[in-house]
Amino acid sequence: MDEFFETEIESLNLDGRGVGQHEGRKVFIAGALPEERVRYSRVKSKQHREVGQLETLLRSSPDRVTPQCAHFGFFKGACGGCGLQHLDAAAQLTVKQQLLETMLCQIAGVQPQTLLPPINGPIWGYRHRARLSVRYVRRRDEVLVGFHERVRGFVADMQSCAILAESVSDLLMPLRTLIAGLSIRERLPQIEVAVGDQAIVLVMRVLDPPSQDDREALLRFARMHGVSMWLQPGGPDTAASLDGNADVLSLSLPEFDITLPFAPTDFTQVNHQLNTVLVSRAVKLLAPEPGDVVVDFFCGLGNFTLPLAARAQRVIGLEGSAGLVARAEQAALRNGLTQRTVFAARDLFDWTAGDWAWLVDTYGAKSNAANDSDETNRIDRVLIDPPRAGALAVVQALADARVPPKRLVYVSCNPETLARDTAILVHKGGWQLQAAGVVNMFPHTAHVESIAMFEPLPC
Secondary structure, three states, X not given: OOOEEEEEOOEEOOOOOEEEEEOOEEEEEEOOOOOOEEEEEEEEEOOOEXXXXXXXXXXXOOOEOOOOOOOEOOOOOOEOOOOOOOEOHHHHHHHHHHHHHHHHHHXXXXXXXXXXXXXXXXXXXXXXXXXXEEEEEHHHOEEEEEOEEOOOOOEOOOOOOOOEOHHHHOOHHHHHHHHHOOOOOOOOOEEEEEEOXXXXXXXXXXXXXXXXXXXXXXXXXHHHHOOEEEEEOOOHHHOEEOOOOOOOEEEEEHHHOEEEEEOOOOOOOOOHHHHHHHHHHHHHHHOOOOOOEEEEEOOOOOOOHHHHHOOOOEEEEEEOOHHHHHHHHHHHHHOOOHHHXXXXXXXXXXXXXXXXXXXXXXXXXXXXXXXXXXXXEEOOEEEEOOOOOOOHHHHHXXXXXXXXXXXXXXXXXXXXXXXXXXXXHHHHOOEEEEEEEEEOOOOOOOOOEEEEEEEEOOO
């Protein structure tokens, strides 16, 4: 017989689980919200923590709401694509801001001088990129297409999705029917979805070559539903249009009169509407002047590089992937910004003070600041937009810089690594965290995107 316990939920953790206390141990309970009292059963237990399963709400949070999606929940078979649909959208933003502040305080020991207002946008139908899993269930002779279940890891039985772009959500059931009729239905494990301003691409990951009948069925589906069908037999570089006439995907940044082309397997922000707001705020915070030289670390396709180039004298975009660098160069050409941009492929996880010195010597502008004893080269401003691992090597080099940039803007998808890197900039480099705030890039999930602005303390 299961044993039940009770606890008060104090907060949410970075996974979106409610955090309580029981007999001196922290308890983590999916589905529980702050201010709630719950009864739970114990799933896992260790010396200082345990994982519980929510059994009964004894007192509900005033911020608890009815989820919009029928597939959301914490029951067996529930979709794991979202984790917070049961929490009011405004309260989600508050929780994310609190998590950001907590990480900065606990890990870096700092608070921002200014809390930026949250960057918010559409909360439904916002997702323009997704990797959908595919599974043929032999005993039911049925294909499932969607995200994984929250608990068991199987593909969820989804008929629709409230966070996918509506045009993509509407394709879930037709895709199930299409794939069920293919000879390779058991050898097609994933569909990558990419939605651009003018086109939708579906990239089918295929482990065996499709038959001629399969190819014809895929092309008929593409024509009927107005999508472009691609096949990917190997790594991302093997993805190619099935009919050889690939639609060009692009996203626009109208404030800067920039159109950014991208391939369906390239990284872009999943929430295109919010991305336009994020780019605008990043440029305003960095505040480049017409004569400035700016460096964009982890520049990718040039999402920030090109808008910054529209405001500065020159922007150097650095990125680990040579393929992305090539596409960023093409984007600069398309937008008439080749004279203001330089792109280079560099391993930014192995960046050193020597690399920073090379960058300054090669691309820096002459500095005539009153506090410089000699005229020296300098980089004026820096933007960093790293993956979840953060930018440890880059910030260590910046902390050691003899002539630091005037300002640094850090766009983060992981508040823990942002806080770690903040500690280095502040306590080793003598920078000050001037402002920070959250970006609601992934509504109804526990994902915390944020933006922070730093300036070096006066000498």
